[in-house]
Amino acid sequence: MVRTFLARGLLIGLLAGLIAGAFAFAFGEPRVDHAIALEEAAAQAGAPDPDAGTAEHGHAEAAEHGHAEPTGHSHGEDAVVSRPVQKAGLFLATGLYGLAVGGVFALVFAGLRGRVGPRSDGRLAVAAAGTAFAAIILVPFVKYPANPPAVGDPDAINSRTLLYVVMILVGLAATAIAVATARRVEGGPWARWTAAAVAFLVPVVAAWWLLPAVNEVPEGFPATLLWEFRLASIGTQLVFWAAFGVLFGWASDRAERRAAAHPLVAAPS
Structure with a gap:
């Protein structure tokens, strides 16, 4: 049975990744192009002699904007x-992301099935996907949102990455606490859901408040572009998890109905 879930997760993860890639291509890439144009314009404006600029000056400009490159600027015609190619590779990246997430989700789903959450496979899949999005994507994004090109300090990459990982761990821990709390609370669904929500939010809000803020947006960067890029970034993840949860849930419900109609044929392997 686990092999069935794994195959389903890989296939649906790939499909959801391609759907998310299409969203990112339509709504995210234009903002990336705009940010790159601003970065290149700032680099050219800071060059004292564009016709005789040195490689060292190119390195300094790139480092100033968070993109230190070995040979000049990385976004133009002469980029590696x-x-x-980057835009075409976007679909490869989101597809591989979908495969990886789909495989891990399927294994976790197989472990949760019949133990936690709704008894229906379809509802469990949707609930698990929504929970994963909240814990792994939304919780860290609220504290440390994505930044477009031309925004970011290269010296702070490691610390920012570490803080982001810490927020993911907080989201996962808060989810485990919420599930354990809901299982121990007596009463109807409203009581359990309320207790789970409070148990989830307390550690998350505490982490949001205690962890240091990271503000790398340079002065004068267009606020509208920054906002649109971040919306496209979180929107891509939302599209992926929504598509994955719905498709995985639909496939699981369909398999459940087939197993009920043909129990001998659909027996677990």
Whole structure:
């Protein structure tokens, strides 16, 4: 049975990744292009002699904007990976992301099935996908949202990454606490859901308040572009998890109905 869930998770994860890639291509890439244009314009404006600029000056400009490169600027025609190739590679990246997430989700789903959450496979899949999005994506994103090109300090990459990972761990721990709390609370669904929500929010809000803020947005960067890029970033994740949860839930319900109609044929392997 685990092999069935794993195959389902991989296939649906790949499909959801491609759907999310299409969303990112339509709504995220134009903002990336705009941010890169601003970065290049700032680099050119800071060059004292564009026709005789040195490689060292190019390094300094790139480092100032958080993109230190070995040979000049990384986004133009002479980039190691050109923008058209980067845009095509977006679908490869989201597809591989979907495969990885789908495989892990399927294994976790197999472990949760019949033990936690709704008894229906379809409802459990949707609930698990929504919980994963909240814990792994939304919780760290609220504290440390994504930044477009031209925003970011290269010296702070490691510390920012560490803080982001800490927020993911907080989200996962808060989810475990919420589930354990809901199972121990007596009463109807409203009492359990309320207790679970409070148990989830207390450690998350505490982490939001205690962990240091990271503000790397340079002065003068367009607020509208920053806001649109971050919306596209979280929107891509929302599209992925929504598509994955719905499709995995639909496939699980369909398999459950087939197993009920043909119990001998659909016996677990």
